[in-house]
Amino acid sequence: METIGALWRDRVRATERRRDIGDALLTFAAGSAFVAVGLVNTGGRSPGLPGDTRWLYLLPLLAICLVMVFKRHHPLAALAAGAVIFGADVAMGGSIGVLLGFFDLVYAAALRAPAGWVRRLELGVGVLVPATAITTFVVSGDPQVSLLVGLAVFAVLGTPLWWGRSVRHQTELAEMAAERARDLERLAELRSEEVVREERTQMARDLHDALAGQLSTIAIQSESILATPNASPERHEQGLRAIRSASVLALREMRSMIGLLRTGADPSTSPARLNELDELVEGFAGQGLRVEVAARPQMSSLPAAVDQAAYRIVQESLTNELKHGGGEVRATVTRNRGALNVEVLGGAWEGSSPPEVSESGGIGLLTMRERAEALGGTFEAGWCEGVDGRRWRVSAVIPLEEMR
Structure with a gap:
């Protein structure tokens, strides 16, 4: 059983790893397509190099896609590395592919990181969004721009965080329901075993009460007859009559018990x-x-x-x-x-x-x-x-x- 469990766990891990690699490849393909058609420099900046510099955006895209491979087992470390790569991409002007990769890393952290760290991330986003909006307003003096910046930060950080928490909550509820179903199943099995034990105890008790006395009588009387071979015929006849009486009673008790077992009646409700x-x-x-x-x-x-x-x-x-x-x-x-x-x-x-x-x-x-x-x-x-x-x-x- 342990070998089968280990093989199953290895198979699940391999499937999860292939899925993570598939997500990274899909993100890289989509990001490369955006770069190819010129959907880069979303922030209005450029690397400041001569010639066609859009292919430089493939570097942060490749880096964040590599980080995405480790998001399942190391969500916080992957998020930290992704934040650095995302910041570098924004400094270059920004690209949609890196944004998608960072979005996925935030979602993975909300879904798989320890609950305490997820609460810290929520608190951080709750502080960062208004702080960014206020800072933008102080620098630009334009409330409209500051509002748009705050909404953009919330869209990049808050949306995947909320989405991941929601999926996590539903998953936890499903796991609790499954665990409760397993507990109820185990409880039903225990109750069934208890009923079987009670029935066996009842049958053993009834069997003892029904037959032990009569069989003891047969044993005592037969031993008495064997021990006194020279006793009078009347004494032997008395013992044999006692043996026969006990045998008849034992047969009657046995038939009564078999009848109860065949009909399925509760022995406690048998006639007085x-x-x-x-x-x-x-x-x-x-x-x-x-x-x-x-x-x-x-x-x-x-x-x-x-x-x-x-x-x-x-x-x-x-x-x-x-x-x-x-x-x-x-x-x-x-x-x-x-x-x-x-x-x-x-x-x-x-x-x-x-x-x-x-x-x-x-x-x-x-x-x-x-x-x-x-x-x-x-x-x-x-x-x-x-x-x-x-x-x-x-x-x-x-x-x-x-x-x-």
């Missing part, structure tokens, strides 16, 4: 899930986890996103309890002061390590926190002291006002 809490509890009970649902709000009046988030938080909490806990689990879902409160109080955990360092790597806790905070709520998980010892507590508060 807290009304399936009893079915969820029964599924975990079949896997050996005792769950008590202490309270629940009226499901029909809950926003779909809040309803689904609360269901997923309860589901993931019960999954963690099944993997790590023991004893009876108490799940409470209440509605209080414009917020939905979800609390899952686990049984006694085996060992002293919190679930963040379990094999799941804390992904379940992360997805629960993301679900609550995405709806403007809060999430807490940690150990608490109960009457019967330390228990793991998961708590989420999801506001309802923001969802209306």
